[in-house]
Amino acid sequence: xxxxxxxxxxxxxxxxxxxxxxxxxxxxxxxxxxxxxxxxxxxxxxxxxxxxxxxxxxxxxxxxxxxxxxxxxxxxxxxxxxxxxxxxxxxxxxxxxxxxxxxxxxxxxxxxx
Amino acid sequence: xxxxxxxxxxxxxxxxxxxxxxxxxxxxxxxxxxxxxxxxxxxxxxxxxxxxxxxxxxxxxxxxxxxxxxxxxxxxxxxxxxxxxxxxxxxxxxxxxxxxxxxxxxxxxxxx
Numbered sequence: 001x002x003x004x005x006x007x008x009x010x011x012x013x014x015x016x017x018x019x020x021x022x023x024x025x026x027x028x029x030x031x032x033x034x035x036x037x038x039x040x041x042x043x044x045x046x047x048x049x050x051x052x053x054x055x056x057x058x059x060x061x062x063x064x065x066x067x068x069x070x071x072x073x074x075x076x077x078x079x080x081x082x083x084x085x086x087x088x089x090x091x092x093x094x095x096x097x098x099x100x101x102x103x104x105x106x107x108x109x110x111x112x113x
Numbered sequence: 114x115x116x117x118x119x120x121x122x123x124x125x126x127x128x129x130x131x132x133x134x135x136x137x138x139x140x141x142x143x144x145x146x147x148x149x150x151x152x153x154x155x156x157x158x159x160x161x162x163x164x165x166x167x168x169x170x171x172x173x174x175x176x177x178x179x180x181x182x183x184x185x186x187x188x189x190x191x192x193x194x195x196x197x198x199x200x201x202x203x204x205x206x207x208x209x210x211x212x213x214x215x216x217x218x219x220x221x222x223x224x225x
Contacts, residue, residue: 048211
C-alpha cells in the first residue's frame with residue numbers, strides 16, 4: 001500500500017516569493033492534515049480537511065497561507081509572499097474515518113532566505 | 114503556550130540500557146496519547162497509543178498512562194542504536210482522535 005506522497009521534497013525561496021506544496025493521501029483516507037514542523041520542534045497543525053471540507057483552519061496564517069482539497073483526494077498548500085519565519089518542514093498526513101492512526105508523508109523542507 | 118510538555122529534551126543511554134521518556138498535557142480535555150518516532154530526515158511514525166489508565170507493552174516498548182495527572186511515559190528496554198531518533202508525544206480528544214497536539218520531543222541517542 002502506498003503511503004502519503006508529498007512533493008517537492010525540498011524548496012528554497014527568497015522572501016516574498018510564493019510556493020505550493022502537493023499531497024496525495026493514502027487511498028481511502030477521508031481526513032487530510034497539514035502540519036508545520038520548525039527545526040527542533042514538534043509538528044503544529046495548520047489545517048485539516050474531511051473529504052473536501054475544511055474542518056479547522058484556525059492555525060493557518062490566513063493572510064499568506066491557503067489550502068484546498070477540491071475533490072476530497074489530493075491537496076495543495078500555498079504560501080504567498082514567504083517570510084524567513086516560514087522556514088520549516090511541511091508535513092501532510094492522512095487518516096481513515098476511524099482515526100485509529102495518522103500516517104505522515106516524508107514532508108517538504110522549505111528554506112526561506 | 115505549549116499544551117504538551119516532554120522531558121527530557123535529550124537523553125543518552127548505552128546500548129542495552131533502558132530509556133525513559135515523559136510527557137504531560139495541560140489540556141484537561143484530552144483522552145488519547147500517542148507516541149511517534151521520527152528518525153532524522155524521515156516522517157514521524159506511530160509507535161504506540163494509549164487511552165486507558167495503566168500500562169501497555171509491545172515488544173521492547175512499554176507505555177504508561179495516568180489520566181488523573183494527564184501524564185504518560187514511554188520506556189524502551191534493551192535500547193539499540195537504531196532507536197536513536199526524535200520521540201514525539203501527542204494528545205487528542207475523543208471527539209477527534211486524529212487532531213494531534215504534539216510536544217517538541219525528546220532526542221534519544223543510544224551509544225554503542
